[in-house]
Every structure is written in C-alpha cells, then in structure tokens.
Amino acid sequence: MTEPLLSLANVSKTFRGRSAFRPAAETHAVQDVSLEVAPGETVALVGESGSGKSTLSRLALRLTDVTSGRIIFDGNDVTRVRGRGLRTLRRELSVVFQDPYTSLNPRQTVARIVSGPLRNHGLPRDQKTLIDLITSVGLEPEHLDRYPHQFSGGQRQRIGIARALATQPRMIIADEPVSALDVSIRAQILNLLGDLRDERGLALLVVSHDLAVVRGIADRVAVMQNGRLVESGPVEQIYADPKDPYTRSLLAAVPVPDPHRRSRPLPTST
Numbered sequence: 001m002t003e004p005l006l007s008l009a010n011v012s013k014t015f016r017g018r019s020a021f022r023p024a025a026e027t028h029a030v031q032d033v034s035l036e037v038a039p040g041e042t043v044a045l046v047g048e049s050g051s052g053k054s055t056l057s058r059l060a061l062r063l064t065d066v067t068s069g070r071i072i073f074d075g076n077d078v079t080r081v082r083g084r085g086l087r088t089l090r091r092e093l094s095v096v097f098q099d100p101y102t103s104l105n106p107r108q109t110v111a112r113i114v115s116g117p118l119r120n121h122g123l124p125r126d127q128k129t130l131i132d133l134i135t136s137v138g139l140e141p142e143h144l145d146r147y148p149h150q151f152s153g154g155q156r157q158r159i160g161i162a163r164a165l166a167t168q169p170r171m172i173i174a175d176e177p178v179s180a181l182d183v184s185i186r187a188q189i190l191n192l193l194g195d196l197r198d199e200r201g202l203a204l205l206v207v208s209h210d211l212a213v214v215r216g217i218a219d220r221v222a223v224m225q226n227g228r229l230v231e232s233g234p235v236e237q238i239y240a241d242p243k244d245p246y247t248r249s250l251l252a253a254v255p256v257p258d259p260h261r262r263s264r265p266l267p268t269s270t
C-alpha cells in the first residue's frame with residue numbers, strides 16, 4: 001500500500017473551561033481518532049455540527065495542539081514540528097475555509113490576497129504566476145485588480161481556492177467548502193476542487209456535515225459522531241451498506257435525486 005501523506009494515530013483533543021458557568025468543564029472534541037489520507041486521495045470527513053470535524057482539521061493543520069496521539073504529514077510529526085518544519089507544513093498543506101465572505105480581506109485586491117502565501121514563504125509572485133493561479137480556478141486575469149465585494153459567493157470561493165493553491169501544496173483541507181454557497185453553485189465548486197486534484201495529484205480532506213455533498217468527490221468517507229470515528233470506508237460502500245446507525249441516519253437526511261428532472265449544463269464560472 002502507498003505510504004499515507006497524512007496519518008492520524010489515536011488523536012484526541014480535550015478543551016477545558018469554555019463555559020463561563022462551568023469554568024472547569026471539559027469538552028472531548030476529538031477522541032482516539034485514527035485516519036489516513038494517501039497522496040492523491042480524497043477523504044471526506046462527515047458528521048453533524050459539533051462532532052469534532054473542524055477540530056480534527058485544525059489539529060492536522062497544527063492550528064491547535066493535540067492532547068494526545070500522533071499526526072504525521074509526509075513523514076514529519078506535525079505535533080512536534082516547529083520553525084522551518086512548520087513553514088514546510090504550511091506550504092505543503094493548505095486550507096480552504098468555509099465562508100468566502102469572511103475569509104478574504106475586504107481591503108485587499110485579489111492579487112494581494114492570492115499572493116499572500118507566496119509573500120509569507122518568500123516565493124516569486126510575478127504577474128504570470130498570479131495569472132496562472134487565477135485562471136486555474138476559472139477566473140480572468142483582470143479580476144486580480146478587483147476587491148472581494150465585487151464577486152459572487154462562488155467566485156469568492158474560487159479566489160480562496162487560488163490562494164490555497166499558491167504554494168503548490170501536496171494536500172488541501174477544505175472545511176465545509178460549499179456550505180455557505182448557494183445550492184445551485186455548490187456542484188461547480190466541488191467539480192473545480194476535483195479537477196484541480198486530478199490535474200495536480202493533490203490529496204484532499206473535505207469536511208462536510210452533508211453526505212450528499214461529498215458523494216461525487218470522495219474516494220473514502222469517515223463518519224464522526226461526538227468526537228469519535230464511528231465508521232469509515234470507500235464512498236460507495238458507505239452509501240450502499242452503512243454499518244453504523246449514525247451513518248444510516250445521516251444518509252436518511254440525504255435527498256434522493258429526482259430521475260425525471262432534466263439536468264442543465266452548468267455555466268463554467270459563478
């Protein structure tokens with residue numbers, strides 16, 4: 001089997017004292033989770049709100065520290081990495097945030113936003129590089145001079161994806177990448193992520209509360225409930241033969257497509 005690019009082994013995260021009323025309260029946000037993502041593979045992390053999905057992605061990105069367990073990215077221990085190693089992790093493992101309305105600085109042009117990671121890593125940020133980035137997500141070179149408020153939600157998420165691609169990462173973690181978007185354009189953004197993955201051999205970890213969202217893009221699905229991984233397997237197996245009652249309840253919430261509805265070709269850029 002291929003060596004995993006990202007590997008989590010028995011990872012747990014406990015938060016202490018968030019509530020003003022119960023300062024000593026503990027939240028076991030992630031409990032004993034083991035999960036692997038191979039190079040070029042797409043794994044969907046699915047579960048309802050509060051199940052620990054975002055915490056798990058933040059742990060992998062080293063935006064927060066584990067309470068216990070090990071996280072290895074490309075052979076390096078993410079839980080201990082610092083200095084130059086942490087910079088390498090930031091370059092090779094990118095993130096696309098949920099809300100394209102709050103995750104882009106409204107005072108910066110698209111060129112400045114997309115070149116941010118290049119600036120942080122001291123990488124070349126010439127015009128050709130920026131044009132390549134913006135056109136790779138289906139936008140136009142002239143969009144580089146505009147500001148976020150001049151774009152639709154779907155276009156803003158494309159800008160967020162261009163920023164995530166800037167450092168040519170090996171993997172992207174997309175945290176609810178379409179949940180803030182209009183239903184009609186979700187498929188386009190997911191298709192874009194899938195196409196970029198195929199072109200660039202990227203690994204993807206797609207976090208979603210919605211099993212329907214990840215069906216078309218994921219190779220494997222991991223289902224989380226109350227901080228624990230309750231089931232994982234190839235996407236078609238999870239759909240056809242879910243073992244865990246919680247997975248079945250998530251599937252029951254997925255609308256069945258109407259076979260009589262005519263599909264229309266989607267516009268390329270939203």
Ligand SMILES: Nc1ncnc2c1ncn2[C@@H]1O[C@H](COP(=O)(O)OP(=O)(O)OP(=O)(O)O)[C@@H](O)[C@H]1O
Nearest residue numbers: 015018027029047048049050051052053054055056
């Ligand atoms: N910084 C924090 N301090 C204290 N508790 C936290 C913190 N971050 C998350 N939690 C708690 O950890 C649990 C898991 O939250 P998390 O955000 O990871 O879940 P999620 O599945 O991503 O849900 P959502 O989709 O709503 O973000 C929740 O009970 C949450 O309140």
